[in-house]
Amino acid sequence: MWRYIVRRILLQGIPVLLGFTFLLYLIITIAPGSPVTHLRGVPELDTSVIAQREAQLGLDQPFIVQYVKWLGRVVRLDLGLSFDSARRPVVTLIGERMPATIILSLSSIILGWGIGIPVGILSARYQYSIFDYVITFFAFVGISIPSFFFGLTLLYVFALKLNVLPAGGFFMAGEAHTFIGYVRYLLLPALTLGLGSIASVARYMRASLLEVLNEDYLRTARAKGLREKIVIYKHALRNALLPILTLMGFMLPSIFSGAVIVENIFTWPGLGSLAIQAVNERNYPVIMGINLMFAVLIFLGSIIADVSYAFADPRIRYE
């Protein structure tokens, strides 16, 4: 198992990350215009000052030199300094924002799996019932409704009209960090981000269970007189859940994509909000750092999904 993980990291992870960061750095640096003129709070500058600032930031060097230098720092876990006037380390900036994004993403994954799986099971068990049709329809709605429209609607109903939940943010200054507080701030963003996952997990779960229900070993289980509940929840479900595990790895990129928009709607202080600020300021080190961070998280997610698949399915062995 460990050999498999190490091989995945060396043979797949590192090359993909190198290719990705190289391409991204290339795109960023060949773009027209200078980041110096985009930074916030910088007055109109004449060309000599711009050139001087660019030299300070190392932007006067050729692309490949910049990239190799950046890479050299990354190996030492240093993502450089932010371009803005405070010049704080990117690692610190990301460290401040990361917990909020992880909390948000994890809660929406828990919502997605926690609601999607039982709903999908019931939908498959009672295939072609009214319940099944309603669920199928709502699954379509869930994957079709834009997260920002759904989020704004939740905001409108629960924060602005009913006034029962905060309209965004994450703890006021001085507010005690209670569990109830977490739930109150988290509920609307997590639901907005999780809706798509609930819908797709339910759809996959339904399809997967229906496929398993046709297998011979289920006929055998029924033939030897097992009760229907045991047939479904013990024999069928265990096999039907396997493909759902791999789905986890596939869905992580779209969850992080969604987080960018959801954090923006609810002014959630995570990596997504930082990303939007950074791209608007053309803050290269921050942009590179965030992209790298997401890339690493997604890669780790796919490894965890594969490994848990191997644990769950004795037929799979990574050697």
Next chain:
Amino acid sequence: MEQISQSKKVWRRFRRSKLAVFGMAVLIFFVLLSIFAPFLTDYDPNRSNLRNRNLPPSREHLFGTDDMGRDVLARTIYGGRISLTVGLVSVGISLGIGVILGALAGFFGGMVDTVIMRIADVFYSFPFMILAITISAIFGPSIYNTMIILGVLSWPGPARLLRAEFLKLKHTDFSLAAATIGAGPARVMFRHILPNAVSPLLVSATLGVASAILSEAGLSFLGLGVPPPAPSWGNMLNRARPLHILATMPWMWLPPGIAIFVVVLSINFVGDGLRDALDPRQVMD
């Protein structure tokens, strides 16, 4: 003759799904709205009228006006033009790239396949939205950049699909026969194999339009897609985000939001219906 009866069969099976037919009808409605936009509203969607700001729906302005006095109905109709166009064009771009690279990878295999598919992995495994906002902010948001970004970032989907089809079809008798009678690789690939892979491609393209419309709206919502004053459903929602507008003037954000939702839902219904209708495992009748 064979071709015609085949597509009739598909159509007959497609019609059986009520949701698919409903989706098709809604889509046709929105396409007609976009095409005949100038005849449907007397208002210029981009002309602001500061005396008519923030008006609630009335007889003159059925959906009210926005914070710059522009007619919301006109902007929603014209916004459909932009959203649908961006959706179609960007799927065209991703199909163009995806079909060529997927066909090459599946047909030639070996090194070509490895290189193309590794690049596809790189594109596939990163959060689309973060890359999209990065590239859009750096090259400057515009409707053309939006189409290009959405198209270029989503080619791995069709490429993977087509590669799988090519792997399946390249050893079939008809492609061997074509090669035996002297057809070159390009001819075998695009005249003989590609037509047989159209069905799955059609389904993926349909669903691709839905996700492209969602992505465009998302980018525009973040202010990094179609820039104002041109109306797009996403940037209309962006404009209505201040909490006082959200709370007291729902006519500004409900129409574009519902429009995106209904159109994407309809495309997904149609795509799903197409998938069932084109599935060769279904009994032909």
